Amino acid sequence: MKYEPTQPGNPHRFTINQHVFPKASIQRFAGMDGSVEVFSIPHQKVMRLKPNNPIFCAQRVWDQRTEAVIGKQIEDRFQTLADAIEWGRVTKIGIWEKRVVEEFFSLWRTRQRFRNEGLDDVTLNGVTSETLTKAEQEVLESKHTLYASDGVMKGRFLAGIHVIGYQDNFIQANESMQWGIVRSPVHHFLVPDSFEDMMIVPVSPRVAIVADMPDCVLTDDEVAVINQTAITRSTNFYFARQLAKASIIRRSVVSPIGNILRRP
Template sequence: MARYERTQPGNPHQLTIRQHLLPSRTISRFCGRDGLVHMRLSERAVELRLRPDNHLFCTMRSWDQRAESGFGKAIEDGYQVIADRLVSRSLTSLAADMHGAITEMYLLWRYRCLRARDPLPDLAINGVTGNPDLDLDAQEQLEKSRVMFIKPDGTLPGRVVAGMMLQSAIDSDWESGAHAMRWGVFSSGELEFLVPDAFIDQPILPVAPGICLAAGASDAELTLEEVARVNREAVRAASKYWFVHDVVRCPVMRATAP
């Protein structure tokens, strides 16, 4: 795991250190009765049972608090309202004003994953002299208040730069056409979808074991082969791991029964 800037002992300002790529609330929907999900580590082919707060689902302070509890949380909250209704089955087809919130959540997940794979170092700001009196406690207070700052050595913290880049990437995609994305609701009956660590190149967003959202698709209850096809794409997309609620009900190969 890449090095990250540690807080003061005890983290007195309660900054988020362990940052989820996919919201913990989403991962929790895939938990079994034991409160754990079934994870497979891709490279080592190791099977694990993990809680949603396990460090494997997280990156360590890759973006700042503004990106975590500011615009990031706002995007998550808007999406989870829709996801909760899909899971409760009070919603089976999306209203026109829901597609944007789903698109933002997909983009947030996508760019969080890309940023976590390539953490940014602190950025030297030419011609700027840092304030030598801005100690670590003052820096943490500013970050908690979602205020950007220059460190005493004249650098902008890499996580602050990353937070700006996250927001900029989402805004850029939105302006370039993502605002027009429309999502279909896939359901799978007794079968289940698996979740990769990221769908970087495909606009797919798993919601719960039996529900998945796909851009450019129509609402549909998928057949065994269609569920297996989605899951195969998820396995291909996974770089480090994938997870699932019940691996027995999660077809991947053709003509594989649940």
């Protein structure tokens, strides 16, 4: 999907490559070389890539305010929680942690939707607006201001409204749902470009947060079910620290993981 280029030199330092799944989260899965192992579905091949690789990004699909303020606040809260889970300071998803996880999951899923579908420009019928130069437009965006030029608002400026709207609906619809911290004793978790309707948030190679699951250590078969779900839901890629260490279903498995509820 083609993106709108900035002025030469990108004077306002807009984020062009916008991570769908945060760079900090991808780094948790990186090996000693700072890379993760990615399986590209279109190319049907495995690649070792750094977390800043464009494959993990949309290109200027949402505006700078959605990137640097709305998204960053949600990401920062989640990274703080992920650190605490990894270091054992948090062992249960309580009321505060539930909100953080659900905001993050909703953001991740919404960004993936933006990347796949884009955001259409909106014509403001009956509303007059000035013609703005590119320099003027960029000054306004850098100040996190919504604007229209020639009666048209660019779709990316509506991203923040969608992020908050989808998030509020998601949280309200899942008010009674609980999350569990699950761990894998040996095998690694896969991370898809999005889990779509399956409520799973990978934290690190052997830790994930899963809806409607108790805090527990999973069996190898249960880890394989989650990983198979990741592969099934992936659109363009999935990754792990080492794909060979991520077990998948190789025979019929009966597992409570199969009962993870799909959510709106």
